[in-house]
Amino acid sequence: MRRFLGDTLSDKLEKVVSMDRFRSGRSLSPLRQAEAYWSALRTDEDVPLRSAIDPRGLENILPYAFILERIAPGIARFRLAGQHLTELTGMEVRGMPLTAMFTGAARAEVGAVLEHMFDTPAVAELDLIAERRFALSPLEARMVLLPLKSDFGDTSRALGVVVAEGELSKRTSHSFDVARSRLRNLCGEQTIPPVVEQETQGFAEEESEFQAAPHLRLVASRDEM
Template identity: 55%
Template sequence: MRNFFGNCPGSRKGKIVAMERFRSGRSLSPIRQAEAYWTALLTGDGVPKRADIDPRGLENILEYTFILERIAPGIARFRLAGNHLCQLAGMEVRGMPLTAFFTASARKEVETMLERLFDAPAIGEVEVTSKQPLGRARLEARMILLPLKSDLGDVSRILGVLVADGMPDKTPCKFALDQCRIRDLASIQQKRADQQQPVTGFAEEQGTFERPATHLRLVISRDD
């Protein structure tokens, strides 16, 4: 991703979490990898900061990744976007609103979802289907939206990943919203805390330590 993922040496120093840490078997999907990366950056203060996101930790999913900025109620525009998104749109998407990827009938739902993600804050995960001209194959895609704080401390950024199962023939993609799942930050933090609790189900009870006697008695044994 240009201007974000191409300037690693000069980027801000922060907490770098490598994606390889989360792989199981061959690989996790880009959606799950992004969520694992974001979750690893969670702190007691809430959602991660935009400055915490380091491209070196996302290097194997950069083409699907993007950053959104909230500019008005229900409206968030692309600050940065990977090649996969540009190919779906048929153009450079920086500066465009997220709703540009959706049909007119789906845009109000997307705006409502964005407000919930920023205000709660919360994670959004959606399944979409492209509205293709008659005779052309329809595309299915999934997207995850992960809230971030700006340098000012307000939740006004989103780290996102969009993965489609193919590419449009010629015309840009417009997606209809099929399913939307929203998870509040509080439930995610609680789940993470539960996972970090030590497992004690099979541990033996600890015995009490008794202080040895301070006086010793010498016993001498003689053979008869």
């Protein structure tokens, strides 16, 4: 985990923003610590660069942190992830899409949140609850997603933190539904993503009235005539 979030560019940083300057005892949650760190890296009220994220500045919350890369509209994959996320999902998530940890019913909303976060850009917060059949006891989680710029200047990366409360099942993975999602633009104002339309028809095609083909006709054989 020491190399988590690190790359050659971050190794060249002369100054590391430490999380210690933002902590007020242990009452500040990993989500708030991550956002405070992210805010300190902003210049001219803009989104921080991915290369500015240094693991030494996030050392005390590394198990809960992860980095996302936008790869398509509504889709972002894990580039790096902490141990807590592995325990939640029961698998190594690196290289997998963020939606892999959600139920099928929640994935459309997660995709809309991702698009809005990257395009606005905005800070996203999600309240999660484990699918009932996977949980030994009520398992809830909170997630924050903080947009980042790539070295090319496009907002296509994100720093994320997820923290769960409840008993984790070691025998199976946990799949989450979204209980609530909230987004704030860079000025701190609440913003709303596009309405997600649920597809309910599945693979069914529209029914059409059957009509006999006009060019077909019954031909009797000589034995029948």
